[in-house]
Amino acid sequence: MKIQNIRNFSIVAHIDHGKSTLADRMLELTGTITERQAKDQILDSMDIERERGITIKASAVTMEYEHDGEHYMLNLIDTPGHVDFGYEVSRALAACEGALLVVDATQGIQAQTLANAYLATEAGAEILGVINKVDLPAAQPDLVAEEIEHVLGIRRNECFHISAKSGLGVKDLLDAVCMLLPPPADRSDEPARALIFDSQYDDYRGVICYVRVFSGTLKTRQRIRLMGTGYTYQVTELGKFRPDMRPVDELGCGEVGYVIANIRDLANVRIGDTITDDVHPAPDALKGYKPPMQMVFSDFYPGNNTEYPRLRAAFDKLSLNDASFTFVPQNSQALGFGFRCGFLGLLHMEIIQERLERENDIDVVQTAPTVSYEILLRDGTVKRIDAPSELPDRTMVAEIREPFVKLEIITANDTIGGIMKLAEARRCKLLKTDYLSPTRVMMVYKAPLAEIVYDFYDLIKGISHGYATMDYEFTGFEAEDLVKIDILVNGTPVEALSLIVHRSNAEPRGRKLITKLRKSIPRHQFEIPLQVAIGGKIIARETIKAYRKDVTAKLYGGDVTRKMKLLKKQKEGKKRMKNIGAVEIPQEAFMSVLDTSE
Amino acid sequence: MAELATGPTKSGRRASCVKREADSRSASWRALARGQASDERQGTRDDSLSFGLYVHVPVCRSKCRYCGFYSLPADRVDAPRLVDGLLLELDRCERTGFCTAYIGGGSPSSLPVNDLLRLVQQVRRRCLPAAEFTVECNPGQVDAGFLEGLRTAGVNRLSFGAQSFLARELELLGRGHSVEQIGAAVTAARRAGFENVGLDLIFAIPGSSPADWQASLDAAVALNIEHVSAYSLSFEPGTVFEAWRRAGRLAAVDEELDRAMYEWTIDRLERAGLRQYEISNFARPGFECRHNLGYWANRPYVGIGPAAASCLTLDIREGGRRITNDADIERYLAAVESGRPAPAQTQVVSPDDAVCETAVLNLRRRGGIDLAEFRRRTGLDPMRIFADPIERYRAMGLMEVTDRAVRLAGRALPVADTILCDFSALD
Structure with missing residues (x-):
């Protein structure tokens, strides 16, 4: 394959704007899959992805296409669409020369459209504007084209009008990919360098590295070196995703595919690392990725302590497929042995939790998500903590700094009032408002991450009847008047329930929290006091009344089967709770900490 | 009830079973399974x-x-x-x-x-x-x-x-x-x-x-x-x-x-x-x-009639079956009148489940689990297999333990199910 005829590109879009459907149509049009094979949205291979209609991880597929009498190899690298996964998007874009920016003709530009466009520009990718769903009755392609021109500077007459669902305009788009996107730079004479942009673990074959070759050629049986970690391996198989894995003898410069080299240890492969030839190594590695910044932290404990080793193995496996997720062992007096996990955002956290339970069948108890803080100590040193329980003694702390973000919200102008009210209550400062069109407005805020990380997105969705979208970007840590709230259950302080809040909010938040806890902790055989303490002083109390009656009156021969089933269910319910000082605390209780709704 | 109708009745076999009963407990259970009660009882x-x-x-x-x-x-x-x-x-x-x-x-x-x-x-x-x-x-x-x-x-x-x-x-x-x-x-x-x-x-x-x-x-x-x-x-x-x-x-x-x-x-x-x-x-x-x-001893029984249940768990260590006749009286009569067994649902009870059923049912008795009886019937020590809940509830004053029995404390009776559920399955 001539390098001039290779095109590496991504599709980037706001969630639900039709990215995966477009990918499917392209696969069909290029004969990569038949219509019969086309399971809906073939690139979303995880159950969770298909169920939630989102793409979590990048994946790649190689298509062949005839254009103007020439044979082209099109490598499509899929990207996630959610606010949490900007990091994965930029990883995928680093392996591409071009990007298709898809915008829904009925929705217009959304917050993630912008975020993705910025990422593509940053990665130096050539962008083609694509307006999708133009055949829907509610479509306003001209208005959307105007928005694209106004906001992104892509000329309105250069946008492609398509319907990924019906296939309308998709062939023209493929032709445009061949004509308008640049080919990879030709560095076939240089030493081999391939960027690992993703990886996956297979129980039988070890680590499967997804790579883009930037220079030289990779060959089977070649001795390779991972430049970042220094490990060397022999390539046992090279191949391409068509979309199933098809072995090839070599991967040439500019091509995308996979490398299997009998790599058994998950830790040896770092996403963003460069593969080179062990005998004739390249002098420098490719520019890798900035390590992702975890902004949201939560502790995971096995529902049953004997499952700790299984939980660790499951996290090892998950982290191989998800470089943006971190975990370190954690030992809590209340909850036993577990892990403190770092996530890019809330959705990312939910997905990890679900994958953990679904793919590994492990019951976990999870603490409320918190953000990371910077603590200035009296001796002048600065310390990062990612859980309220790590806050040093008050007497040692000079100041507590919390993370701030630049928050962009795009919404209809008649819902601005409600959103501004919410933002104000959450300590957000409005920086500017910008009208994208007479009815649509973009608001930019400076916001404390802790205030928007949990339910903010759901709330603005509610206020705007589903219309508003948001995205945020970390800007830095700043000192605020913050205090720690402690919660005592049955007289025992429960670290996993403590939280750091702004002083002005502390008392109402504490009261609200124990009211919620009173509802989420089930009654026991005894009375349970719940107390809120700020700086060691009890400021509020609630009581969970004792269970008065829970006994089956009649249990004779015919009732045994049904009764045993009910008792087992009751026992299962307890399994998802954590026993702290004889009190069974359910998962929801740990999560209710950050829920500030009424 | 077809399963129950198949016991051998030849007198020779019955005699030999009764003889073995003296030295083998499980032999007596096998005899029981065939519907033979020992004469001396x-x-x-x-x-x-x-x-x-x-x-x-x-x-x-x-x-x-x-x-x-x-x-x-x-x-x-x-x-x-x-x-x-x-x-x-x-x-x-x-x-x-x-x-x-x-x-x-x-x-x-x-x-x-x-x-x-x-x-x-x-x-x-x-x-x-x-x-x-x-x-x-x-x-x-x-x-x-x-x-x-x-x-x-x-x-x-x-x-x-x-x-x-x-x-x-x-x-x-x-x-x-x-x-x-x-x-x-x-x-x-x-x-x-x-x-x-x-x-x-x-x-x-x-x-x-x-x-x-x-x-x-x-x-x-x-x-x-x-x-x-x-x-x-x-x-x-x-x-x-x-x-x-x-x-x-x-x-x-x-x-x-x-x-x-x-x-x-x-x-x-x-x-x-x-x-x-x-x-x-x-x-x-x-x-x-x-x-x-x-019932509370988890001993076997035969149930006759629509909606009646039979428990055919003879030896708890081997598990058994529970058979529940369907409730519909017309279908019941049509079946038995034409010589067929009553329409029924059969549930297989695993040995573990039979052990747990025994514990849950026993604990409903004021006398609770009789340790010797439980060991004899199940071959297992309740103090070991249920060590966790027994210790936890004993510490809370909701269970009482003697060298002969484990039972619910009087104040635990109104909330018995919150305790019994912990005996409903082996961890």
């Missing part, structure tokens, strides 16, 4: 190596508004045909030597007396001489002749569905008998020669006050009966009460009062010499219901 009241027999009579004069059991109105059922059907199913079961028998319902006393007596006689024929034989009766459906008939046919225990001693409550429950008829029925039972008479009572009836329940308890005690079963009213799916509750016409008694009523029950009956021996059951010493004790 026939005259005793040791029920530990024998089956119970339950017969379900799914008819009532009128449906009580709280009752969730399967039954049909008596005037819509051909009683002679129903009894013939029950006897056909009983005939399919070759087992004899039952240590206890219990005819319940529904309302067995709503059957014409001749039909009921045909059933009683056939059941009696299959029981050991010293068997306990109970028939459930509605106090409004019995008279001297009826009761004498039962006594003569070999019934030795009566359980009257009294439920309440307040006319207003009987009316609300839809019982179809009066307060006076309860006393009259007990008196008639004594005259007919019954020395073992029990009453069923219901508390936490909607609208019931503490004084109402205390009055019913006092009235029951005054009748000098041997046994009381006292149940907290529960709203069962498909009942009139449940529909009324959902429509807002009835309100459940609040949990606090329900619990207080339960505690008064225990106190009042114990003071009258009726000792609590199970969560809802009270008896004068020696008059505990042997049939129901069989």
Whole structure:
């Protein structure tokens, strides 16, 4: 394959704007899959992805296409669409020369459209504007084209009008990919360098590295070196995703595919690392990725302590497929042995939790998500903590700094009032408002991450009847008047329930929290006091009344089967709770900490 | 019940089984599995190596508004045909030597007396001489002749569905008998020669006050009966009460009062010499219901009739089966009349589940788990396999442990299910 005829590109879009459907149509049009094979949205291979209609991880597929009498190899690298996964998007874009920016003709530009466009520009990718769903009755392609021109500077007459669902305009788009996107730079004479942009673990074959070759050629049986970690391996198989894995003898410069080299240890492969030839190594590695910044932290404990080793193995496996997720062992007096996990955002956290339970069948108890803080100590040193329980003694702390973000919200102008009210209550400062069109407005805020990380997105969705979208970007840590709230259950302080809040909010938040806890902790055989303490002083109390009656009156021969089933269910319910000082605390209780709704 | 009809009856084999029984416990269980009771036990009241027999009579004069059991109105059922059907199913079961028998319902006393007596006689024929034989009766459906008939046919225990001693409550429950008829029925039972008479009572009836329940308890005690079963009213799916509750016409008694009523029950009956021996059951010493004790010991039993359940777990260490006949009376009769087994659902009980069932059922007894009995039946030490919950609840003062038994503490009884659930599966 001539390098001039290779095109590496991504599709980037706001969630639900039709990215995966477009990918499917392209696969069909290029004969990569038949219509019969086309399971809906073939690139979303995880159950969770298909169920939630989102793409979590990048994946790649190689298509062949005839254009103007020439044979082209099109490598499509899929990207996630959610606010949490900007990091994965930029990883995928680093392996591409071009990007298709898809915008829904009925929705217009959304917050993630912008975020993705910025990422593509940053990665130096050539962008083609694509307006999708133009055949829907509610479509306003001209208005959307105007928005694209106004906001992104892509000329309105250069946008492609398509319907990924019906296939309308998709062939023209493929032709445009061949004509308008640049080919990879030709560095076939240089030493081999391939960027690992993703990886996956297979129980039988070890680590499967997804790579883009930037220079030289990779060959089977070649001795390779991972430049970042220094490990060397022999390539046992090279191949391409068509979309199933098809072995090839070599991967040439500019091509995308996979490398299997009998790599058994998950830790040896770092996403963003460069593969080179062990005998004739390249002098420098490719520019890798900035390590992702975890902004949201939560502790995971096995529902049953004997499952700790299984939980660790499951996290090892998950982290191989998800470089943006971190975990370190954690030992809590209340909850036993577990892990403190770092996530890019809330959705990312939910997905990890679900994958953990679904793919590994492990019951976990999870603490409320918190953000990371910077603590200035009296001796002048600065310390990062990612859980309220790590806050040093008050007497040692000079100041507590919390993370701030630049928050962009795009919404209809008649819902601005409600959103501004919410933002104000959450300590957000409005920086500017910008009208994208007479009815649509973009608001930019400076916001404390802790205030928007949990339910903010759901709330603005509610206020705007589903219309508003948001995205945020970390800007830095700043000192605020913050205090720690402690919660005592049955007289025992429960670290996993403590939280750091702004002083002005502390008392109402504490009261609200124990009211919620009173509802989420089930009654026991005894009375349970719940107390809120700020700086060691009890400021509020609630009581969970004792269970008065829970006994089956009649249990004779015919009732045994049904009764045993009910008792087992009751026992299962307890399994998802954590026993702290004889009190069974359910998962929801740990999560209710950050829920500030009424 | 086809499974039960296949035991070998050749006398040679029976003799050899009885001989081995002396030195092998499991051999006696195998013999039991074939329906053979050992000869030396026939005259005793040791029920530990024998089956119970339950017969379900799914008819009532009128449906009580709280009752969730399967039954049909008596005037819509051909009683002679129903009894013939029950006897056909009983005939399919070759087992004899039952240590206890219990005819319940529904309302067995709503059957014409001749039909009921045909059933009683056939059941009696299959029981050991010293068997306990109970028939459930509605106090409004019995008279001297009826009761004498039962006594003569070999019934030795009566359980009257009294439920309440307040006319207003009987009316609300839809019982179809009066307060006076309860006393009259007990008196008639004594005259007919019954020395073992029990009453069923219901508390936490909607609208019931503490004084109402205390009055019913006092009235029951005054009748000098041997046994009381006292149940907290529960709203069962498909009942009139449940529909009324959902429509807002009835309100459940609040949990606090329900619990207080339960505690008064225990106190009042114990003071009258009726000792609590199970969560809802009270008896004068020696008059505990042997049939129901069989359930709580997790001993095997045969159930005859629509909706009746059989437990064929003979050796807990091997697990077993529970077979529940389908409720539909027409399909039941059609099957047994054409020589087929009653339509039924079979549930396989794994050895682990059988162990847990034993623990849960045992713990309902006031005596709890008898450590030696449990070890003998299951081959496992309850103090080891349930070490976690036993230690936790003992520390909380909700369980009591001696070197012979583990049982619920008195204050744990009102919340027994929150504790028993931890014994429902092995970790």
